[in-house]
Amino acid sequence: MGVVSADRILIGMAGPLPRHLLPDSATVVDGALSIGGVPVNELAAEYGTPLFVYDEDHLRARCREAVAAWGPGVAYATKAFLCVAMARLAAEEGMHLDVATGGELHVARHAGVPGDRLVMHGNNKSPLELRLAIEAGVRRIVIDNFDELDRLEALEHPDPIDVLVRLTPGVEAHTHEFIATGQDDSKFGFTVSTGAADAAVDRVRHSPRFRFRGVHVHIGSQVFRLESFAEAARIVAGMVAHLSPEEVSIGGGLGVAYLEGETAPGMWEWATAVRDAFADAGVGARLTAEPGRSIVATAAITLYRVGAIKQIPGIRTYVAVDGGMSDNPRPVLYGSGYETFLPRAVDADRSRQVTVVGKHCESGDLLVRDGWVPEDLAVDDPLATPVTGAYGHSMGSNYNKITRPPVVFVADGASRLVVRRETYDDLLATDLG
Numbered sequence: 001m002g003v004v005s006a007d008r009i010l011i012g013m014a015g016p017l018p019r020h021l022l023p024d025s026a027t028v029v030d031g032a033l034s035i036g037g038v039p040v041n042e043l044a045a046e047y048g049t050p051l052f053v054y055d056e057d058h059l060r061a062r063c064r065e066a067v068a069a070w071g072p073g074v075a076y077a078t079k080a081f082l083c084v085a086m087a088r089l090a091a092e093e094g095m096h097l098d099v100a101t102g103g104e105l106h107v108a109r110h111a112g113v114p115g116d117r118l119v120m121h122g123n124n125k126s127p128l129e130l131r132l133a134i135e136a137g138v139r140r141i142v143i144d145n146f147d148e149l150d151r152l153e154a155l156e157h158p159d160p161i162d163v164l165v166r167l168t169p170g171v172e173a174h175t176h177e178f179i180a181t182g183q184d185d186s187k188f189g190f191t192v193s194t195g196a197a198d199a200a201v202d203r204v205r206h207s208p209r210f211r212f213r214g215v216h217v218h219i220g221s222q223v224f225r226l227e228s229f230a231e232a233a234r235i236v237a238g239m240v241a242h243l244s245p246e247e248v249s250i251g252g253g254l255g256v257a258y259l260e261g262e263t264a265p266g267m268w269e270w271a272t273a274v275r276d277a278f279a280d281a282g283v284g285a286r287l288t289a290e291p292g293r294s295i296v297a298t299a300a301i302t303l304y305r306v307g308a309i310k311q312i313p314g315i316r317t318y319v320a321v322d323g324g325m326s327d328n329p330r331p332v333l334y335g336s337g338y339e340t341f342l343p344r345a346v347d348a349d350r351s352r353q354v355t356v357v358g359k360h361c362e363s364g365d366l367l368v369r370d371g372w373v374p375e376d377l378a379v380d381d382p383l384a385t386p387v388t389g390a391y392g393h394s395m396g397s398n399y400n401k402i403t404r405p406p407v408v409f410v411a412d413g414a415s416r417l418v419v420r421r422e423t424y425d426d427l428l429a430t431d432l433g
Contacts, residue, residue: 014350014372017341018260021386023055023299033343036410040343044382049305050323052393056411058299063093069271070289075119077252077292078104080390085418087111098290102129123188142166142216153209164216167197169235218251226265226273233274237281245285250274252290256297258387259337293390300389306381317354324358325365326402328392338385340371348374360400
């Protein structure tokens with residue numbers, strides 16, 4: 001990613017935004033972008049900015065692809081992006097849902113998703129969250145540690161609980177350290193190399209309070225190397241072959257391209273790599289996965305409006321927009337890179353180098369460190385960042401008491417508001433004074 005940025009600095013410009021970074025239904029007419037048959041600048045005028053715009057057909061296509069590649073039981077990782085409309089859409093397209101908190105469970109149930117199509121995660125599930133999951137009839141609870149086993153055994157419930165045991169295989173995922181989870185030094189799961197994984201599986205299999213359904217592994221997020229997934233699969237296969245598990249979940253983590261010049265494996269390539277590794281090991285369990293980012297990331301763009309342009313000769317040009325780290329914290333947390341472009345001029349060369357920053361009281365509040373836009377960028381222009389469908393809305397905050405943006409789904413020439421913009425009164429809803 002850094003190489004791409006350095007090359008651009010040497011060249012002094014970037015070409016038009018690569019189309020593969022836009023949602024499936026994106027079209028350009030007279031230079032201006034439409035998604036789902038709706039002109040993007042009209043969406044900015046109707047709903048205001050910042051604004052998350054999702055291509056509904058893109059979402060549905062990726063869900064169907066996941067079901068085709070992995071089979072029944074593949075679960076959408078709701079932490080990537082969750083609202084009632086998204087939960088319903090994923091369920092309608094045949095996916096199960098992976099939830100990691102009582103809040104995510106509540107939203108999924110409110111959307112009408114039955115408990116037997118939910119998988120419950122979390123490295124520190126509270127007794128209340130466990131109770132809610134059991135009462136909802138959650139299909140699988142993924143056990144993460146021995147203390148959780150104690151908590152579950154202490155809960156009164158008439159029937160054995162269906163569980164998967166989460167293993168930590170000791171695999172380097174080659175991603176940012178904050179989103180790597182498969183290495184031995186991790187807060188997640190039972191470590192294979194220490195014997196904890198064997199002990200956990202043995203305890204579950206011999207407890208009358210549980211039904212051992214299989215194992216789960218997740219090596220990290222934004223992973224591009226299929227060999228990392230295959231290595232994890234080989235380690236897990238070697239451990240569980242004699243247990244005849246009903247199910248093995250490889251988790252999620254498939255990476256997506258965010259920048260010009262980046263490429264990522266597809267859903268079918270991912271599924272094939274994992275399936276081949278298990279087949280070579282002679283494990284016949286049902287394989288499944290929990291894709292999240294790869295379902296929703298490229299389905300959306302975020303629209304902002306330019307409020308100020310500050311040019312410092314010989315240093316840089318700052319472009320301040322009306323959002324920031326409160327609607328996309330990934331650049332601040334992980335140093336993540338994004339493209340930027342003007343929806344009114346998608347095909348224009350981007351010859352002006354800028355740093356896109358937000359309106360928060362932080363020097364580090366940046367969205368795009370090395371962005372490129374057309375020379376005629378002006379105050380009041382709508383400006384967009386693509387590939388923001390994952391971990392933007394879901395990780396949003398009210399820092400500086402900023403109200404969180406709305407979400408619209410677009411399809412067939414129409415838009416629908418699925419999450420309204422917060423109001424200032426919403427900021428006081430839980431404040432008791």
